[in-house]
Amino acid sequence: MSNFDNQLYQNLMLGDYSGEGELIHLITDEDEESNTKEENFSTEIPILSVRNTVLFPGVVIPITVGRQRSIRLVKKAQKSDKLIGVCAQKNPNMEDPSWPDIYHVGTLAKIIKMIVLPDGNTTIIIQGKKRFEITEEVTEDPYFLAKVKYLEETFPKEDKEIEALEESLKDAAFKILQLNPEIPREAQVALDNIDNTPFLTHFLSSNINAPVEAKQKLLEINNGIERATLLLEFMMKDIQMLELKSEIQKKVHTDIDQQQRDYFLRQQMKVLQTELGEEGPEKEVEELRLKGKKKNWPADVSKHFEKELDKILRMNPSAAEYPIALNYAEVMVDLPWNEFTTDNFDLKRAKLILDKDHFGLDKVKDRIIEYLAVLKLKNDLKGPILCLYGPPGVGKTSLGRSIAKALGRKYVRMSLGGLHDEAEIRGHRKTYVGALPGKIVQNMKKAKSSNPVFVLDEIDKLSADFRGDPSSAFLEVLDPEQNNSFNDNYLEVEYDLSKVLFIATANALENIQPPLRDRMEMIEVTGYTMEEKVGIAKKHLLPKQRKEHGLKAKDINFSKDAIVKVIEDYTKESGVRNLERQLGKIIRHVAKSIAMEEEYQKKITPQMVRKILGGEVFDKEIYQDNSIAGVVTGLAWTSVGGEILFVEASISKGKGKLTLSGQLGEVMKESAMTAISYLRSKSEQLDIDHRVFDQYDLHIHVPAGAVPKDGPSAGITMLTAIASIYTQRKVKSNLAMTGEITLRGKVMPVGGIKEKILAAKRAGIKEIILCKRNHKDIEEIDDSYLKGLKFHFVDQVREVLDLALTDEMVSEPMKFKFDESPKQAVGS
Structure with missing residues (x-):
C-alpha cells in the first residue's frame, strides 16, 4: 500500500469539502462489489456519520474526523477488523446527530490507513465495500452501533442495453471533462481504465455534481440498470448546465484587457466583502436610495435621482466615471429639498436680539421687523434681497448672524472678495475633472435647510476675467422672480432658492453692476458718532x-x-x-x-x-483757523467713511499757468478747470481783476499727496479756495462744504452725506454748505447726528461765495502787480 499512499492525493479525480473532511474519490483495485462475500462481514457494525458526501462501493476517500464519538469509533475499528459503516447525514449543519438524522442506507468501508494530525484531528482513508441497510439501531453511545442487512445489486452480465448504458455514461463523463476545465486531465485516463459497469456507476455516482439527496437516491437503488439510467439523467442535466454556462461565457467574452481583469478582480472582492459583511457598491447605492426616499423633493428630481442610481449600478466600479456619478448622487441626497426651519414670529424677541447685538442701525432693524411681520401675517413670502452698504467695521456682516438668530434660521456666509470665476457660482459640468457644485449649492448643503439667512459678503469686490463674470451669474440668484428655479451646472436640475433670505454687504455701490444693484433693496449702514x-x-x-x-x-x-x-x-x-x-x-x-x-x-x-x-496718532482738532487766504475745508467720502480735506490755492507772478497736485483724479481736475472758467466769466461781478488770470500762475494742492483722490465732491470747495486767493478775502471759520458745480454756476448734489457729516463733527466743524437737493438726505439722518451743526442749502455758486467768503481781508493780503502790456497766458 505504500505506493498507493504516495499517489493518494496526486490521483485526484473530483473533490469536495464537508465538515468531516476533504473527500477525494479514487479508483480502487477492488472494483467489483461481487468479489466480496457477504459471509465475511459482520451484521452488527459501528456506524460513522459523514457530511456532504455519500460513499459508494469500490471508491476510496479520505475523511478527517473531529467529533469525539467518531474518533472513538475509528480507534476501536482500527484495533479490530477495520470495518465500519458509513452513512450520510440528512442535515450537514447538525453537530451531534442522532439516529433519525442519518440515512439508513449506507456503505460498509474498510480503513486502509489512519493518520493523526498535529491539530488533534484524525484523518482516515477508507474504501467502500458493500451497500447495507440498517435493520436495528443498537446504541448511540459511545458511538453508533447497528444491525444491518447487506443489499445485493442486480446487474445483467451480458446485455446490449448494459453496453449502451456504459458507453453513454462514459461519453457523458468525457463531455463533462471537456466542458469543465477545473477537472484534472488525468481523470480521463482513469475512466478509460474502468471496464466494470457496476463500478463505473458507483464511481460516477460518487463524483457527479449533484446534492447529497440525489447521490443517496442512487445508492439506495438495487437495480443496476435503473441506477445507471438515473445517473445518466443527472449527468445530462449537468452537461446542459455546463453547455449553457459555456455559451453565456462565449457571448460575453472579449479579449481580456486590463479593465476586464480589474472588473473581474473587483467582482471577486465584492463577493468577499459581502461574505465578510463589509460594504460593496450595491450597498452604497441602496443606502443612497433609502436616503432619497426620505427626501421631500419634487417628482422630476426624484425621477432624475433614481435614474442616476440605476446608471451607477450598470457602471464598472473601476471606471473613471464611477466615483463622479457616486459623488453626484451623494451631493443630491445631502442637499436640503423643501426642508425648512420654523421661523420665530415673536417680533418683540427679535427686536430685543437685534438691539442687544447691534448699537444703532435703526433703519436695518426696522426693515427686518417689517419682513417678519409680513411673513407672520402671510406665512408665505419670497425671501427679500437686502444689500447693506457702508464703510468697513460698522457691523454689516455680523448683522446677518443676528438676523438669523432673531428669525431662528440657519446662518451661512459666503465671501465674494476677489471671486472671478463664474463656475464658483454656477458650478462646473459634472463631466469635468474635479467638478464641483457652485458655492451657492455648497453652502445650502452646509446649512441643511432650504430657508437659511445667506450672507453674500463683499459683493462689490467681485471681479471678471476670461473665466466669466460672476456678477452676471448673480443676476439669477438674486432675482426673487427667477431664483425659485436656480440652475446649477453640476446639479442639472432646478433648485429653489426663493425662501432664502439673502443679505449682501458692500462698501461702495459704484462697483456693483447696475442690473445687479437693481435686484437688491439698498439699505445704508452709516458710520457711528x-x-x-x-x-x-x-x-x-x-x-x-x-x-x-x-x-x-x-x-x-x-x-x-x-x-x-x-x-x-x-x-x-x-x-x-x-x-x-x-x-x-x-x-x-x-x-x-x-x-x-x-x-x-x-x-x-x-x-x-x-x-x-504712545503718542497721539491723529490730531484732535484738525480745523485750525481762517487766517490764510485760499484754504477751504471740504468733505469727502472714502471706503472707510467720511473725512475732511483741505483745498489749498496759491498764486505767484507768472503767465497764467495752472498747476494741480495731490494725486488728483480726472474728476477733480475737471472740477478745478470748471471753477476757473466760471470765475473768469464772473470776474467783474466778484470784484476780481481780470488781469490776474493772465499774469499770475495758480497752484491748487490737496494735502496727503501720497493718497489718490477723486470724486465729484470738491467742486464748490475748489471754487471757493480760488475765489479766496484771487480776492484775498478770509473764508468763514468752522465751515466745510461739499458739492459739484457746472459752468453755469449751478451746485449739484453729491452722495455719502451722513459719513461726511460725521467727519465734520469729528473735526469740530460748525457749519456745512450743501446742495439744496441734498436736503432729503439730511431728513433721513437721525437728529442726534445733526446736533451742533448748522446747514446751508444752496442752489447757485454765488450763494456759496456769499456764505463762505467774509468781507474781512486776510492779515497780510497779497499786493497784485500787473504789467502795462500783458502777454497772452500760456497753459490753463
Missing part, C-alpha cells in the same frame, strides 16, 4: 476683549474719558474695527501685568491710554 462708539465700546467691544484675554470685569475698568481719547486720538474710521484693536492693546498690557504679578492701575484714564498706546 462719538456717542455711539462709546456705547459700542462699553456694551460690546470691552466685554469681548476681556473674555478673549482671560480677564474679568473686576480686573480692569475704563473711564468714559479714556474711551473718548482712544476714539479721537488713535482711530480715524467710521466703524469700530480699529477701535477694538486699540482697546485690545490696552487690555493685553493689563493682562501682562496680572500674569507677571506686577502692580498696575485697574482704572484706565486718558493718561494711562497715552502711556500704553
Whole structure:
C-alpha cells in the first residue's frame, strides 16, 4: 500500500469539502462489489456519520474526523477488523446527530490507513465495500452501533442495453471533462481504465455534481440498470448546465484587457466583502436610495435621482466615471429639498436680539421687523434681497448672524472678495475633472435647510476675467422672480432658492453692476458718532476683549474719558474695527501685568491710554483757523467713511499757468478747470481783476499727496479756495462744504452725506454748505447726528461765495502787480 499512499492525493479525480473532511474519490483495485462475500462481514457494525458526501462501493476517500464519538469509533475499528459503516447525514449543519438524522442506507468501508494530525484531528482513508441497510439501531453511545442487512445489486452480465448504458455514461463523463476545465486531465485516463459497469456507476455516482439527496437516491437503488439510467439523467442535466454556462461565457467574452481583469478582480472582492459583511457598491447605492426616499423633493428630481442610481449600478466600479456619478448622487441626497426651519414670529424677541447685538442701525432693524411681520401675517413670502452698504467695521456682516438668530434660521456666509470665476457660482459640468457644485449649492448643503439667512459678503469686490463674470451669474440668484428655479451646472436640475433670505454687504455701490444693484433693496449702514462708539465700546467691544484675554470685569475698568481719547486720538474710521484693536492693546498690557504679578492701575484714564498706546496718532482738532487766504475745508467720502480735506490755492507772478497736485483724479481736475472758467466769466461781478488770470500762475494742492483722490465732491470747495486767493478775502471759520458745480454756476448734489457729516463733527466743524437737493438726505439722518451743526442749502455758486467768503481781508493780503502790456497766458 505504500505506493498507493504516495499517489493518494496526486490521483485526484473530483473533490469536495464537508465538515468531516476533504473527500477525494479514487479508483480502487477492488472494483467489483461481487468479489466480496457477504459471509465475511459482520451484521452488527459501528456506524460513522459523514457530511456532504455519500460513499459508494469500490471508491476510496479520505475523511478527517473531529467529533469525539467518531474518533472513538475509528480507534476501536482500527484495533479490530477495520470495518465500519458509513452513512450520510440528512442535515450537514447538525453537530451531534442522532439516529433519525442519518440515512439508513449506507456503505460498509474498510480503513486502509489512519493518520493523526498535529491539530488533534484524525484523518482516515477508507474504501467502500458493500451497500447495507440498517435493520436495528443498537446504541448511540459511545458511538453508533447497528444491525444491518447487506443489499445485493442486480446487474445483467451480458446485455446490449448494459453496453449502451456504459458507453453513454462514459461519453457523458468525457463531455463533462471537456466542458469543465477545473477537472484534472488525468481523470480521463482513469475512466478509460474502468471496464466494470457496476463500478463505473458507483464511481460516477460518487463524483457527479449533484446534492447529497440525489447521490443517496442512487445508492439506495438495487437495480443496476435503473441506477445507471438515473445517473445518466443527472449527468445530462449537468452537461446542459455546463453547455449553457459555456455559451453565456462565449457571448460575453472579449479579449481580456486590463479593465476586464480589474472588473473581474473587483467582482471577486465584492463577493468577499459581502461574505465578510463589509460594504460593496450595491450597498452604497441602496443606502443612497433609502436616503432619497426620505427626501421631500419634487417628482422630476426624484425621477432624475433614481435614474442616476440605476446608471451607477450598470457602471464598472473601476471606471473613471464611477466615483463622479457616486459623488453626484451623494451631493443630491445631502442637499436640503423643501426642508425648512420654523421661523420665530415673536417680533418683540427679535427686536430685543437685534438691539442687544447691534448699537444703532435703526433703519436695518426696522426693515427686518417689517419682513417678519409680513411673513407672520402671510406665512408665505419670497425671501427679500437686502444689500447693506457702508464703510468697513460698522457691523454689516455680523448683522446677518443676528438676523438669523432673531428669525431662528440657519446662518451661512459666503465671501465674494476677489471671486472671478463664474463656475464658483454656477458650478462646473459634472463631466469635468474635479467638478464641483457652485458655492451657492455648497453652502445650502452646509446649512441643511432650504430657508437659511445667506450672507453674500463683499459683493462689490467681485471681479471678471476670461473665466466669466460672476456678477452676471448673480443676476439669477438674486432675482426673487427667477431664483425659485436656480440652475446649477453640476446639479442639472432646478433648485429653489426663493425662501432664502439673502443679505449682501458692500462698501461702495459704484462697483456693483447696475442690473445687479437693481435686484437688491439698498439699505445704508452709516458710520457711528462719538456717542455711539462709546456705547459700542462699553456694551460690546470691552466685554469681548476681556473674555478673549482671560480677564474679568473686576480686573480692569475704563473711564468714559479714556474711551473718548482712544476714539479721537488713535482711530480715524467710521466703524469700530480699529477701535477694538486699540482697546485690545490696552487690555493685553493689563493682562501682562496680572500674569507677571506686577502692580498696575485697574482704572484706565486718558493718561494711562497715552502711556500704553504712545503718542497721539491723529490730531484732535484738525480745523485750525481762517487766517490764510485760499484754504477751504471740504468733505469727502472714502471706503472707510467720511473725512475732511483741505483745498489749498496759491498764486505767484507768472503767465497764467495752472498747476494741480495731490494725486488728483480726472474728476477733480475737471472740477478745478470748471471753477476757473466760471470765475473768469464772473470776474467783474466778484470784484476780481481780470488781469490776474493772465499774469499770475495758480497752484491748487490737496494735502496727503501720497493718497489718490477723486470724486465729484470738491467742486464748490475748489471754487471757493480760488475765489479766496484771487480776492484775498478770509473764508468763514468752522465751515466745510461739499458739492459739484457746472459752468453755469449751478451746485449739484453729491452722495455719502451722513459719513461726511460725521467727519465734520469729528473735526469740530460748525457749519456745512450743501446742495439744496441734498436736503432729503439730511431728513433721513437721525437728529442726534445733526446736533451742533448748522446747514446751508444752496442752489447757485454765488450763494456759496456769499456764505463762505467774509468781507474781512486776510492779515497780510497779497499786493497784485500787473504789467502795462500783458502777454497772452500760456497753459490753463
